[in-house]
Amino acid sequence: MYHILAIDDDLNFLDDLSSLLKFHNYVTRGINNPHKALSLLNKDKFHCVLLDVQMPGMDGISLLEQIKEKHPTIPVIMISGQSTLAIAVKAIKQGAFDFLEKGADLDRLLITLKNAIAHYNWLKERRLLINELLENYQMIGQSKAMQQIFNQIDFVAPTDSKVLITGETGTGKELIARAIQLKSNRSTRPFVRINCAAIPETLIESVFFGHKKGSFTGAIKDQPGKFELADGGTLFLDEIGELPLYAQAKLLNVLQDGEIEKIGAPKTQKVDVRIIAATNKDLMTMIKEKKFREDLFHRLNVFHIHVPPLRERIDDVPPLVEHYIKHYANELNKKIVGISPAGMNILVQYDWPGNVRMLRNVVSRAVMFAQGNIISEGEVSLALDMDRYQPLFTQNTMTLAEFLEFQERQFLRQMLILCNGNKQQMAQRLGVDRATLWRKLKRYNLSMADEQS
Ligand SMILES: Nc1ncnc2c1ncn2[C@@H]1O[C@H](COP(=O)(O)OP(=O)(O)OP(=O)(O)O)[C@@H](O)[C@H]1O
Ligand SMILES: [Mg+2]
Structure with a gap:
């Protein structure tokens, strides 16, 4: 149901209009006091405003100006008894969506209203999408190293220079590549990634x-x-260190000539592409081992951005943690306002082998586990544990017995936190008797004291 605010000094006209629009499923609020319009717009939600051009006490054009200033996205349709072209032009210039004569037929009004609301919805959706995009690509960093990287991005983005981005896994190389694209003159052109x-x-x-x-x-x-x-x-060449030698030679040719040879095509074809490459491999070592072509390296390495691992820029940990708490609390619809100092301390001291990606995962899990509105130390270490053991799983260095033990410990620990240390409740939920529970907690050296912040 769409809500319309109609402002006109003619009460009869407002009545007629409301019943007409009601018939077409609009809810209309009519007021004949233009001074009240702004306070109503501040208070209630309206999808469109219908505004008389001439009213005693205030002229519609200046009210239009004020509405547009405070509520730029709400469309305003001007309606006038005696219109002149000059006023209509002025109204459109001030941002009116359209200008109608009071005697105009109903169909015209309905179509204009429909278009205005569609336009309003489109603007709103577009704003949401842009915000989502900006949030996804937002880069957090207050450390000296990150500040320097932001400067490098600003410096190199508007040039067409090739860029090589290096750094450990999860440090934000792809994010940097996208930031360069968004700040470049090519921002409205495609960004294509090849893994x-x-x-x-x-x-x-x-x-x-x-x-x-x-x-x-x-x-x-x-x-x-x-x-x-x-x-x-x-063109973002991700994981460039993984490119086989044969393909490296092909790529080198294109970078030298700016021409591609499509398989089966009779002629080569010119392309205008800016190259950004990224890798977590040490290309210098690969060159020595003859796994990466030195000439290709020099072609790509025109401007080099190196992202240090997170453990070497721990100043970035707290703002990243806060950022992702907000993000995931919002996503999971939880009221979480922060993290306990002890919990933050664990995260700052951790050495983050998986860098920001890992931190993001750990925070998302901690938010999921969080019982109160502050993430506790116990919830942090629980979330961290799951990632810490991840390499053991993926490298298959665990026996089955070790794996089962690990899982059991994890589960008990989670339950301990969930039941707030209440053993009776815990035993009940787990379906074991208290003695068994006690034995298990002792075996795994688990107690609530360790879990509390
Ligand atoms: N400075 C930062 N601020 C906010 N989020 C970040 C930052 N750096 C990285 N991230 C997030 O961490 C995750 C990993 O980033 P990204 O994919 O850019 O890393 P990468 O260096 O390309 O990793 P890989 O080498 O594994 O491909 C993403 O979810 C990204 O949004
Ligand atoms: Mg990447």
Whole structure:
């Protein structure tokens, strides 16, 4: 149901209008005092304003100006008894959505209203999307190292220079690549990412440069390559250290000539693509081991951004933690206002092998576990434990017995926190007797004192 605010000194007109619009499913609030309009707009939600041009005590155009200043997204349709072209032009210039004559037929009014509200909804949706995008790409960092990286981004973005971004896994290399794109002159052009580690070797050439139909078995239609898709924009070569030597040679050729050779195409094709590459590998060592071409390295490494690991910039931990608490509390609809000092301390002292990605995961889990509105020390260590043991799982260095023990300990610990240390409640929820519970807690050296902040 859409709500309309109609402002007119003619009460009869307002009555007629309300009943007409009610018939078309609009809720209309009519007022004949223009001075009240602004306070009503501040207080209640309206999707559109219908505004008389001439009223005693205030002229509609100046009210329009004030409404637009305070509520720029609400569309205002001007309605006038005796309109002149000059007033209509003035109203549109001041941001009116449209200008109608009082005698205009109802259909015209209804269509204008519908368009105005559609426009309002579109603006609102667009704002939400932009905010979401900005939040997703927002980079947090107050350490000297991050401040320097922000400067480097601002410096290199507007140039067309190639950029090489290095740093451990999860340090934010992709985020930096996107920030460079967003701040560049190519921001409205495509940003195309290639994950060099994920393409099977036999398909690399086709993925990079595309192919013509019938150029090899399985090429059932023309397929553009990533270079072509990124034309005019930015191509992000992620995990460049994983590119096989054979593909490195192909890539080098393109970077030298600015031309791509589509598989099966008779001619080469010029492309205008800005290259940003990233890797967590040590390319210098790879060059020495003859796994990465030195000439390609120099082509890519025109401007180098190195992101230090999180443990070397612990100043960034607290603002990142706060940022992601807000983010996940919002996402999970929980009222969490922060983290206990002891909990934060654990996070600051941790050495973060998985860097910001890991911190983000740990915070998301801590928010999930949190019982109160402040994340406790126990909830933090619980969340951290799950990540800490992750490498043991993935490297398969655990026996089954160790795994089961680990799982049991985790579960008991979680329950201990959930039941706030109440053993009776805990035994009940777990379906074991108190003696068994007591034995298990002793075995795993678990007590509520360790879990509290
Ligand atoms: N400075 C930062 N501020 C906020 N979030 C960040 C920051 N750095 C990284 N992140 C977040 O951490 C996660 C990992 O970042 P990203 O994917 O850019 O890392 P990466 O260096 O490309 O990692 P990998 O080498 O594993 O590909 C993302 O969710 C990203 O939003
Ligand atoms: Mg990455």
